[in-house]
Amino acid sequence: LLQEPDPVEAARRIRTAGRKVPGFGHPVHKPVDPRSERILELAHERGLEGPHLTSARALRDDLAPLTMNVSMPIAAVLLDLGYPASTVKAIPILARTASLLAHLAEEQEDPIGLGLAAAAEEAVEYER
DSSP: OTTSSSHHHHHHHHHHTTOOOTTBOOSSSOSOOHHHHHHHHHHHHTTOOOHHHHHHHHHHHHHTTSOBOTHHHHHHHHHHTTOOHHHHTTHHHHHHHHHHHHHHHHHHHSOOHHHHHHHHHHHOOOOO
């Protein structure tokens, strides 16, 4: 999306078509993903203000109330630093992998997964 000639117009077309906009939406962080905002702040504090960060901010403002998730500013920063798009696409996947490993470690120390599953089974009546 950030490499489109007009990212805002491209995002509008995606929304009009009823599709999900890459880099937007989060099940927990609404209306703002604090991680995204922090990355944008850090980039600004360090003088990184390239075209991709400018587009990311424009998209955030134009697509509100959709939440810009952390993948968008990560991509914007890396693209403005000169990393190739093929590399940039892998970074959010790497971050999610680290997050999953952290959840696994937490579950091993303090197992709550089976209890949560049991509570969900009790709380929800399934139609069979």
